[in-house]
Amino acid sequence: MIDDRLLLRTPEGAHLTLLPAGPLPRGLAFTLDFLIRIALYLGITLLLLAIGLFNTGLMLILVFLLEWFYPVIFEMLWNGQTPGKKALRLSVIHSDGTPLTLNGSIIRNLLRSADFFPLLYLTGLITMLLNTRFQRLGDLAADTLVIHLPDKPVELPTLPGQSIAPDWPVTLEDQQVLVSLLERQQQLGDPRVQELARFGWPEQHDKQAQQTAMAISRYLRGQP
Amino acid sequence: MKQTLFEQRFADDWKTFDTVLTRLESNQKKQPSNDDPEMARFPQHYRRLCHQQSLARERGYSLSLIQRLDDLVLRGHRQLYRHSLPMAAPLKQLFVYGFPQAVRDQWPWQLASLIAFCLPLLLVATLVTQVPEMIYSVLDVDSVHAMEQMYEPDAPHRLERNSSDDLVMFGFYIYNNIGIAFRTLAGGMFFGIGSLIVMVFNGSYFGAIAAHLVNVGSHEPFFTFVIAHGAPELTAIVLAGGAGLRIGWSLVAPGRHSRLDALKHSANRVMPIMYGVFAMLLLAAFIEAFWSPRLLEPQVKYLVGSLLWLVTLMYFTLAGRR
Numbered sequence: 001m002i003d004d005r006l007l008l009r010t011p012e013g014a015h016l017t018l019l020p021a022g023p024l025p026r027g028l029a030f031t032l033d034f035l036i037r038i039a040l041y042l043g044i045t046l047l048l049l050a051i052g053l054f055n056t057g058l059m060l061i062l063v064f065l066l067e068w069f070y071p072v073i074f075e076m077l078w079n080g081q082t083p084g085k086k087a088l089r090l091s092v093i094h095s096d097g098t099p100l101t102l103n104g105s106i107i108r109n110l111l112r113s114a115d116f117f118p119l120l121y122l123t124g125l126i127t128m129l130l131n132t133r134f135q136r137l138g139d140l141a142a143d144t145l146v147i148h149l150p151d152k153p154v155e156l157p158t159l160p161g162q163s164i165a166p167d168w169p170v171t172l173e174d175q176q177v178l179v180s181l182l183e184r185q186q187q188l189g190d191p192r193v194q195e196l197a198r199f200g201w202p203e204q205h206d207k208q209a210q211q212t213a214m215a216i217s218r219y220l221r222g223q224p
Numbered sequence: 225m226k227q228t229l230f231e232q233r234f235a236d237d238w239k240t241f242d243t244v245l246t247r248l249e250s251n252q253k254k255q256p257s258n259d260d261p262e263m264a265r266f267p268q269h270y271r272r273l274c275h276q277q278s279l280a281r282e283r284g285y286s287l288s289l290i291q292r293l294d295d296l297v298l299r300g301h302r303q304l305y306r307h308s309l310p311m312a313a314p315l316k317q318l319f320v321y322g323f324p325q326a327v328r329d330q331w332p333w334q335l336a337s338l339i340a341f342c343l344p345l346l347l348v349a350t351l352v353t354q355v356p357e358m359i360y361s362v363l364d365v366d367s368v369h370a371m372e373q374m375y376e377p378d379a380p381h382r383l384e385r386n387s388s389d390d391l392v393m394f395g396f397y398i399y400n401n402i403g404i405a406f407r408t409l410a411g412g413m414f415f416g417i418g419s420l421i422v423m424v425f426n427g428s429y430f431g432a433i434a435a436h437l438v439n440v441g442s443h444e445p446f447f448t449f450v451i452a453h454g455a456p457e458l459t460a461i462v463l464a465g466g467a468g469l470r471i472g473w474s475l476v477a478p479g480r481h482s483r484l485d486a487l488k489h490s491a492n493r494v495m496p497i498m499y500g501v502f503a504m505l506l507l508a509a510f511i512e513a514f515w516s517p518r519l520l521e522p523q524v525k526y527l528v529g530s531l532l533w534l535v536t537l538m539y540f541t542l543a544g545r546r
């Protein structure tokens with residue numbers, strides 16, 4: 001694989017395909033969370049002023065809670081997502097694929113100030129770029145990683161048509177390539193499908209190669 | 225089995241699982257009840273899905289089908305292994321056993337942290353007592369003046385403090401002290417150096433101020449103020465330093481583990497201490513804001529303060545022994 005997908009096997013034999021999130025989406029999520037926190041400060045200050053309960057002591061407690069526990073609270077309530085991460089469809093999980101625990105969340109967020117050192121998450125950024133799973137120091141200590149939640153995959157409709165048995169011993173790889181080509185026929189468009197089909201049947205014309213490829217794919221897929 | 229047949233056979237299965245998942249994902253805070261038959265079947269359903277996913281991969285079905293199954297498996301995994309948070313029992317366990325045991329268990333680092341705090345404290349205090357001008361090499365003139373005014377025996381502000389000031393100070397102590405403790409821990413990530421610096425700095429600072437206030441004759445207001453909350457506060461800062469050193473040491477000398485494994489291990493081991501530090505600093509902030517500024521007989525304050533120190537020491541030496 002040339003992408004940065006992470007393939008995990010779990011004891012029940014499941015394959016988990018995880019896609020670790022890099023510095024850019026995580027930075028954006030952080031910025032969003034930061035803006036939300038500022039909005040919260042302003043909103044609560046105005047609210048307290050309006051009902052006449054404003055007090056510097058309360059504000060300091062609030063600043064403390066939001067500064068240190070905003071990510072912890074949301075990561076616990078929303079299955080590893082803060083509002084910023086939710087917007088960017090990111091989630092924090094443990095690196096064995098299990099959901100984030102309270103301990104994990106607290107470790108990674110308490111060590112945030114080490115990642116921030118000396119300014120603007122420089123240490124965290126360097127650490128993230130030094131490992132393949134984009135973990136900052138807090139993630140390394142808590143054994144967590146931030147992943148992209150996959151988009152909901154769509155079912156690809158295939159058109160019915162002629163089906164022909166292949167005239168060569170088909171390997172699994174052949175089968176997967178051909179069936180995927182059949183399913184993506186409409187996404188790719190005829191010219192591209194023809195071009196690809198010619199790799200398999202160079203002796204045939206464009207249209208003919210496409211028809212042969214599709215017919216054999218339908219057979220392999222078991223398409224009526 | 226050809227892919228089309230496979231899809232036809234299990235399509236309903238996948239659809240049901242998807243509906244269940246959507247339902248679980250939409251109310252994450254609520255723990256699903258065990259009486260719900262759908263929930264009771266969930267693990268079984270999930271295992272069946274894992275089996276189908278393996279088959280699909282093994283038989284070379286198309287990537288889009290595998291992707292759809294991967295998605296269901298990942299979502300199922302995230303729901304099945306979701307953690308619930310019953311708080312009361314673990315909290316009791318933590319404060320009765322976990323916290324004091326962890327502190328005793330990690331005594332070498334806690335001792336190192338204590339030394340890193342006390343040695344500079346004593347050195348600087350002795351220095352300032354012997355050579356009073358030395359205070360200006362630790363603090364600038366304005367801070368020294370502010371300190372002198374704050375602890376001046378008959379300063380008017382000490383008589384006029386009201387409850388709203390107390391609340392402000394409570395907020396400030398929480399924000400400031402707990403923040404310092406957390407940063408002390410994080411400083412451990414740099415091979416323990418960050419934690420050491422915090423300990424040495426705080427030790428010298430405290431020593432300098434104490435010695436200077438003794439020099440100018442304000443020792444009574446100062447010590448009656450700090451003695452009570454000092455017990456949880458200074459102890460907690462030292463403990464946070466020790467936790468940071470424990471993490472730092474795991475990076476310096478990981479032993480038979482890789483540095484990464486040693487780091488993960490030590491981070492988990494110091495967590496009970498950090499929960500404890502958090503609770504102690506909350507308590508300290510409360511005492512510091514609402515008890516320490518009260519103007520009572522010095523004997524009463526010394527008595528209460530000594531009692532708090534005694535309780536703290538007893539807690540860490542005796543609690544959690546079986």
